[in-house]
Amino acid sequence: MSEIRSLHDAVAELIHDGDTVALEGFTHLIPFSAAHEIIRQGITDLTLVRMTPDVVYDQLIGAGAARKLVFSWGGNPGVGSLHRFRDAVENGWPRPLELDEHSHAGMANRYVAGASKLPFAVLRGYRGSDIPTRTDTVSTVTCPFTGEELAAVAALNPDVTVIHAQRADRAGNVQLWGLLGVQKEAVLAASRVLVTVEEIVDGLEPLPGAITLPTWVVDAVAVVPGGAHPSYASGYTVRDNDFYKAWDPIARDRAAFTAWIEENVLNSEGAVAR
Structure with missing residues (x-):
């Protein structure tokens, strides 16, 4: 049965050095705040799994958290390349990155x-x-x-799957809707599951197209409003297109990237990076 925890405590309990971790979400509901907490806690040697690694994995790779990437496409959607990803593959900075590529x-x-x-x-x-x-x-x-x-x-069986969703009830049942990817499958395939949500509600009302993940498949729920930024949570937040465009020059330069991570992640005390 899932427990409602702080993001810090949930990440510390569920994600460890050397784990295989899937942070899923397709354009929508991408768990950026959870990724930033992984960086803050210095968790490393991760095998990162994701169908479409975008900026969230560019940040994790650039911060040195990843040793391997299992993926099917990588890029800054609508903008271009992932420059921290490219630097790791082409130059081994900040560390070499092993690849396992699929369709x-x-x-x-x-x-x-x-x-x-x-x-x-x-x-x-x-x-x-x-x-x-x-x-x-x-x-x-x-x-x-x-x-x-x-x-x-x-088969893919991550040690941990992390997703963002719109809401959960007080028993830890999670509801998400809108543009979905493989969140359900990634959750059911994992040994441990962390879900960040926009809010906790007393009850989950049925919604057309929504899926509900029952409490017994979720280990921890953390309330993180805006936790998908710069992606979005349908019904709660909108996509920050300007951030994706601004990320390109930041990610191209190692010093600019390092300064951004220090200011917006390492020294942010859990605030949503803007």
């Missing part, structure tokens, strides 16, 4: 297999790609019914 379909199916407690998932994909030659998490399997050769991808 979107491959990553989504890996989460589904993990959530289903299966060792792998099967899909039609990766044909003509060289990705299978560069990872040990893609193989092939022959269908026992048709004889067709299909792609097989190893």
Whole structure:
């Protein structure tokens, strides 16, 4: 059953050096504040997992928290490259970064297999790609019914999944809606789960298209209003497009990035970075 904790205490309890951590959310509901708390606590040697690593992982990688990235696409959406990501891959700064690259379909199916407690998932994909030659998490399997050769991808079971959501009730049941990604699957695949929310409410009212994560699949809930900034939480906050554009020159320069992290993360005492 989930407990309502401070963000500091929840991160300290659930996320440890060397863990495999998924911070999920697709354009919307990205758990930036939780990522900043990971940086503040100096947690390191992480294997970061995400279908679409964007600015949140650029910050974690640039801060030296990651040793490996498992992903399917990386970029600053609508702007360009992730320069801290590029610097780590091309120059090993602040540390070398190991990569395990997949397609979107491959990553989504890996989460589904993990959530289903299966060792792998099967899909039609990766044909003509060289990705299978560069990872040990893609193989092939022959269908026992048709004889067709299909792609097989190893299950993803993060040690910890972190997501942001709109609200939770006092029992720790979590509700999220709007533009969703693979949050549900990533939560069900993980050993431990932290959810940051905009607010705690007395009861969860049904909403069209909303999903509810029951308390027994969530370890901790932390109330962090604005915790998805610069992404957004439908019904609560809007996307800060100016931040994404401003991030590009900050991330291009090591000194500018380091100064931004020091001012907005390390010395922010948990405030939402703007």
